[in-house]
Amino acid sequence: MKKLLPLLIVCLLCLNGCSSGETNPDDTPSGPEKRVVRLALNSAGHILTFIADSQGFLKDEGITVQYVPVKNDAEVFEGIRNGTIDIASNSGTNLPLQQISSGMDLTIFGGYLLTGCMPVFTRVVTEWHGIEDLIGKTVACEPNLYALTGPLLDMGYDPLNDITWYETVDQTDRIRAVKSGEADFGLVGTALNYDVINDPELKIVTYAYEVLPAYSCCRTEALSSWVKANPGTVKALLRAWIRAMEYYDSHRGEIAALTAEKTGTSEEQVKAYLNNPRFDLNIDPMRKSVRRAWDYMDRLGLLDYYAKQIDIDDHINTDLYKEALDECQRLYGAENPKFYEKLQAQYAVND
Numbered sequence: 435m436k437k438l439l440p441l442l443i444v445c446l447l448c449l450n451g452c453s454s455g456e457t458n459p460d461d462t463p464s465g466p467e468k469r470v471v472r473l474a475l476n477s478a479g480h481i482l483t484f485i486a487d488s489q490g491f492l493k494d495e496g497i498t499v500q501y502v503p504v505k506n507d508a509e510v511f512e513g514i515r516n517g518t519i520d521i522a523s524n525s526g527t528n529l530p531l532q533q534i535s536s537g538m539d540l541t542i543f544g545g546y547l548l549t550g551c552m553p554v555f556t557r558v559v560t561e562w563h564g565i566e567d568l569i570g571k572t573v574a575c576e577p578n579l580y581a582l583t584g585p586l587l588d589m590g591y592d593p594l595n596d597i598t599w600y601e602t603v604d605q606t607d608r609i610r611a612v613k614s615g616e617a618d619f620g621l622v623g624t625a626l627n628y629d630v631i632n633d634p635e636l637k638i639v640t641y642a643y644e645v646l647p648a649y650s651c652c653r654t655e656a657l658s659s660w661v662k663a664n665p666g667t668v669k670a671l672l673r674a675w676i677r678a679m680e681y682y683d684s685h686r687g688e689i690a691a692l693t694a695e696k697t698g699t700s701e702e703q704v705k706a707y708l709n710n711p712r713f714d715l716n717i718d719p720m721r722k723s724v725r726r727a728w729d730y731m732d733r734l735g736l737l738d739y740y741a742k743q744i745d746i747d748d749h750i751n752t753d754l755y756k757e758a759l760d761e762c763q764r765l766y767g768a769e770n771p772k773f774y775e776k777l778q779a780q781y782a783v784n785d
Contacts (some may be wrong), residue, residue, distance in 0.1 A: 457673035458548040468497075471671055472520040474510045475501040478625040479547065479697040481689065481715060482524060485678035488692060493671035506603075511538070514657060520682040521671075523654040528578045528736070531638045534749050541658040541725060543668055543751045547651035548716035550624035551707040553631075554582070556612060559572045560619075566591070567619075573596040573718035574584070574608035574620035577736070581642040582621065584730035594734060612636065624651075624713065625699075626705035643712040648784075650723035651714075658749070665754060672758035673768040675717050677766060680773045684716060718777065719752045721785045752785040 473483065483499050486492045494500060502519050503700055504510050507529050513519030515538065522530070523546040535539050556562065565582060569591055586593040600617040605626055611617040613635050621642065624629065630636055642649060661668055682689055690708050694701045705759055708711050728746040731737050736764045759781065763774040 436710045443718070453613065463712045467607045468520070468667045469498050470498045471667060472502050472518065473521045474504050474522045474524065476504050476510075476524050477697060477699075477730070478524055478623070478694060479491070481682065481693050482546070482678040482717065482784075483673045484692050485681050486674040489681055490679065492676045493676050493782045497667065497670050499671075507685055511585075514538075514540075520660055522655060524652050527650040527653045527724060528580060528731060529548045530653055531728055531731055531746075532578065532737060534746070535731075535736070535741035535744065537740055539658045539749075540655045541661045541749055541751050542653045542655045542694040542719055543651065543661055543754050544654035544672055544673065544717045544719055545652060546625070546654055546717065548648055548718070548720065548723075549712055550651040550716040551621055551627040551710045551713050552581070552621055552651070553621060553643070554621050554629055554640045554645075555590045555609075555630045555637040555638050556619045557635060557638050557764075558562060560637075565589075565640070565645055568593075571618040572600050572616070574600040574602065574611045574617035577734075578731065579621065580727055580730040580736075581646040582735055584726075585645050587733060588731065594736075609633070609636070613771040615720060624707045625703075627710065628703040631706055641712050643714075646718065648723050650720050650727055651743050653719070653724065654717065661751060661754075669761070671753055672717065676759060676762045676777070678764075679715055679717060680770055683773065687716070698724050716780075718780055719750060719755050719785060721750050721752055722746070723784065724750055752781075756785070 440532060455507055483492075487499065502513060504513065507525045510519065510522045510525050510527070511533055514522060530540055530542065559569075563588060567588065568582070568782070575582070577594050577597070583593040601613065605622045605630070606620055608617070608620040609626070612620040613633070619639075623690070630638060642651075686708060690701050690704045693704045693708070697704070712773065725746060728737075732741060758775070759777055763778070766775045
């Protein structure tokens with residue numbers, strides 16, 4: 435009997451540690467490999483993480499997101515490089531692709547914004563006929579924004595040389611440059627949509643979304659070594675974000691207040707983009723959109739010479755997202771079948 439006692443204790447411990455009910459799947463018995471995920475966070479915030487935290491979705495997955503405040507994108511990629519940041523999600527698609535082209539081994543495994551509210555604006559007295567009006571003009575924006583330069587390239591222009599690019603460190607300087615006449619047109623990020631809309635001297639002539647639909651506004655990326663070492667963590671985070679995206683769809687009103695609180699801005703500023711139909715929160719990796727962006731940037735000469743040796747597909751992981759989506763649909767799909775059917779259909783077309 436004494437010999438059987440240790441075995442009996444082990445069996446009882448196993449029984450007590452297990453549940454017959456269905457719970458969120460993990461890839462290891464002890465849960466995700468890294469329970470704390472360090473996410474780069476700029477002033478625009480991360481709406482899905484705010485929701486996932488406030489609604490307990492992160493807790494359900496057994497992970498914590500630790501925000502690492504950053505002032506600019508240079509700090510983001512330096513943080514990833516030196517190991518103080520695990521994941522970036524608000525640095526566009528152009529910037530991680532340029533980092534990959536210069537030899538930084540990143541993996542894109544999800545998204546944040548499929549399209550944002552990035553307005554192209556000018557003074558109210560300036561005429562507008564289409565994006566070809568940018569040719570021969572001064573544009574306050576970075577030329578690596580392929581959502582504008584890519585379609586112009588397809589139209590037969592050489593946008594990097596046919597346009598004078600007025601580059602600034604602070605995007606608010608783009609607004610000032612257009613108002614002062616130093617630039618003819620400008621483009622700013624989603625968070626400054628409110629500033630342009632409410633400036634009586636300016637008018638919005640189009641949005642990046644209208645020039646290039648599904649342009650892949652912001653991707654989610656990490657070092658490839660980190661993704662390979664932490665697939666359970668990645669899927670846990672994606673599951674929490676998928677659930678947050680479903681919650682977001684039916685709680686827009688309260689999300690504006692939550693985002694304003696977390697980012698230290700006004701609800702009016704948040705609603706200026708949150709209620710805009712061009713604003714599309716979506717964490718699908720969107721392989722086809724990333725490939726298109728890579729092709730545009732290559733043709734525009736915006737990638738490092740090393741890019742010719744790179745297969746961009748090696749830096750896009752759609753499997754983890756698909757597994758997370760399937761798991762969420764199995765566990766929570768009955769709550770909102772149409773939502774999950776929509777995401778599955780989008781994945782089938784784009785990945």
